[in-house]
Amino acid sequence: MQLSSFSLLLLLCALALASAQTTSPAASRAASPAASPNTALITTLKTAASQVDRVNALGDDFIFDFRGTLGVSEGRGGKTVAATARNFPALIGNGVAMTVGYLGPCGINLPHTHPRATEFNFVASGAFEAGFFMENGNEFVMTNVTQGMAVVFPQGAIHFEQNMNCEPAVFVAGFNNEDPGVSTIASNFFGLPTAIVGASLGGLNISSVEDLRAMLPDNPALGTEECRRRCGLSLD
Ligand SMILES: *[C@@H]1O[C@H](CO)[C@@H](O)[C@H](O)[C@H]1NC(C)=O
Ligand SMILES: *[C@@H]1O[C@H](CO)[C@@H](O)[C@H](O)[C@H]1NC(C)=O
Numbered sequence: 001m002q003l004s005s006f007s008l009l010l011l012l013c014a015l016a017l018a019s020a021q022t023t024s025p026a027a028s029r030a031a032s033p034a035a036s037p038n039t040a041l042i043t044t045l046k047t048a049a050s051q052v053d054r055v056n057a058l059g060d061d062f063i064f065d066f067r068g069t070l071g072v073s074e075g076r077g078g079k080t081v082a083a084t085a086r087n088f089p090a091l092i093g094n095g096v097a098m099t100v101g102y103l104g105p106c107g108i109n110l111p112h113t114h115p116r117a118t119e120f121n122f123v124a125s126g127a128f129e130a131g132f133f134m135e136n137g138n139e140f141v142m143t144n145v146t147q148g149m150a151v152v153f154p155q156g157a158i159h160f161e162q163n164m165n166c167e168p169a170v171f172v173a174g175f176n177n178e179d180p181g182v183s184t185i186a187s188n189f190f191g192l193p194t195a196i197v198g199a200s201l202g203g204l205n206i207s208s209v210e211d212l213r214a215m216l217p218d219n220p221a222l223g224t225e226e227c228r229r230r231c232g233l234s235l236d
Helices: 003-018 039-046 051-058 185-189 194-200 206-214 225-230
Strands: 072-075 078-083 097-103 107-113 119-125 127-133 141-146 150-153 158-163 169-175
Touching: 039 051, 097 107, 097 158, 107 185, 119 127, 119 141, 127 150, 127 169, 141 150, 194 206
Parallel strands: none
Antiparallel strands: 072 078, 078 097, 097 169, 107 158, 119 150, 119 169, 127 141, 127 158
């Protein structure tokens, strides 16, 4: 094994150990949409000739309750609730969506991309360290945002939000697409064929790839070791 791939392996092992607070391998899959969509209403809205017809078809169904069970994704670091065209048909034709993140102390919304939307993420309470990586050729961008501030994540950028405090924190993320999509980096990378993942990591063998894959946490996950130590939280 080359030195570079060995260093990478060490790094990955360190990362994996740091997040050894993990759940089952199946849990690493990105949350699948829970309730089945109202396909009849969605078809009506998608084939409506005008906004007048869409508004009439919706009646008074213009409220999404972020305190409910729709669009919920839960992990050991907290939960996110997403309103998209799939679970909230009033968004169809309006080009927007929203996610509210309720992160526990040191919780992290794991690195992910939105393939079809730019995100404008407002801190409703607490403080987050937020970062994004746009694309090859860019530098990684990282910043701290606190209550009342908002950060932009351009469409397609890999980004994350880490609660830096020992208290719960809340963000509200707006999207300029009713179907922004989410692609969680680690679980989707490790969802590639094992041999391809191994080759991408400089020749990591299959059992090592499988070991790492089995450690991937649900989103939101427990956050950085530094934060968890500072807050006196368990490291596993
Ligand atoms: C964010 O704040 C923490 C705590 O003050 C600090 O350690 C960290 O360097 C800051 N990050 C950035 C990107 O400024
Ligand atoms: C894979 O690599 C690890 C770490 O170098 C090693 O301990 C293990 O024996 C290898 N497994 C196989 C099946 O080659």
